[in-house]
Amino acid sequence: MDRLRRAGTPFALATVVRTVSVTAAKAGAKAVIAPDGTMLAGWIGGGCARGAVLKAAREALADGKTRLISVQPEDLLAEQGVAAGDEHQGVRYARNMCPSQGSMDVFVEPVLPRPRLVVLGASPVAVALADLGGRMGYDLTVCAAPEDQPAFRQADERIEGFALPVEASGSRYLVVSTQGRGDLAALKAALAVEAEHVAFVGSRRKAEALTRKLQEDGIGLNQIARLKAPAGLDLGAITPEEIALSVLAEITLLRRRGQRGTAQAGAAT
Template sequence: MNPSEGAPPMTKHVEVMELVAQLKAAEEAFVLATVVRTVSVTAAKAGAKAIIRPDGRIVAGWIGGGCARGAVLKAARDALADGEPRMVSVQPENLLAELGVKPGENRDGVRFAENMCPSKGTMDVFVEPVLPHPSLVILGVSPVALSLATQARQLGYHVTIAAPAADLTDTPDADMLIDGYALIKLHEARRFIVVSTQGKGDEAALRTAVATDAAYHAFVGSRRKMAALREKLIAEGVDASALDRVKAPAGLDLGAITPEEIAMSILAEITVERRRGQRRAAK
């Protein structure tokens, strides 16, 4: 083989991996699709890679034409939704029949799709989602809030703390600090919000929390206190259904007493919510 004939694929590979590094550094979601096996005639060969964005665009690399594209893009969407990698095997109809599987069926962690192109080749593609760190937004700087921030950072969360600067007595362990409760330019990832003001700005923080999109909203305080705040905020025009989505008191019932224990119980509850889709996918 002429050495120059091998240069373009290598260049494409380097470009893909450079973009992977850039997207990871920018905390942006994407899928890395890699051809791991081919049989017979296929457009792409083992080792070919492509980067797929959440909107379905292939922004770098190449994994073949339309024969595999639809199945890989569907797998990419599903992977971004549940955070789990998967294998896609695109095969001609006769080989699927020999295996006793139908197009779209999953078996032993492999999703099968039919190759309807004349080439009738087989291509296995590993689809790996790369997601930004989950976002934990904490309103308040109570002892529970500060402990929650520290523990969450250790578990890989991107932590934002919002509270009036005057309430801060020390620099919290957080990726982002916001003066006050106006949540602007938040980290774009799956988001969890905890109000832990504990008497200082409860109403303002709770009003902001329920107006912010998140997979989980919680309030560190008793049911009685939350009920009183709910009644007051509804009277001020806050949507009752939004307030009803707030978990109060925050956290799993672990018998927690100290701020550190309460923070741990909240993170445990967030973990249950965060992993819910992934547990379903694994069954």
């Protein structure tokens, strides 16, 4: 698990939380499962429960939600008025076809890479973004010239200039905050890589001028359309810290969309 976390590789952790009667694995048994359903390490019993748990692990990694699987003999499912595949009060039921006829409850938890905030530039807003983003649980990548790197107190990754890797594990949110120092180069680098969100800190007029330059330099309209400019929610922000807050508020809104009930989300918005 530590090795996969360090590599930024998603996996699911399945834990047996309850057993009744005869089962191969007992409460506390764990297994690490890859996104394709391969069991990488650990043990949760034989084929009686494995199929249902591996399926739940694949689904959990796809949507980021936990699962509780209850594997029971068919007669016990019938007594409760449920069938294999039913889900009731947060529990999904599966049938135990093994002769042992034991019951087992398994909690399946997706372990996903932390979201990564990539700050391009060393403006006061960029420094404030890095500080606040780290405290909000983001892995932080700082892209800045060597002489500007000391302005950032901490970073999980430091890149001199704007040479971003094209692909990255987990979600990635890019914010260009160069304040006139390498605006165009930073924007080209940000738009050339995969990311959930690409934003530019600057006025609308400046963003429009830079967009025209990007087009003149052959950047496609589909790529340019990914750019959110100006960055952030309209909070009436003035100071660098307030602007950083508005940018991270917008990223949080994008990250959490769909993760809460409609009523709650509406109230929060």
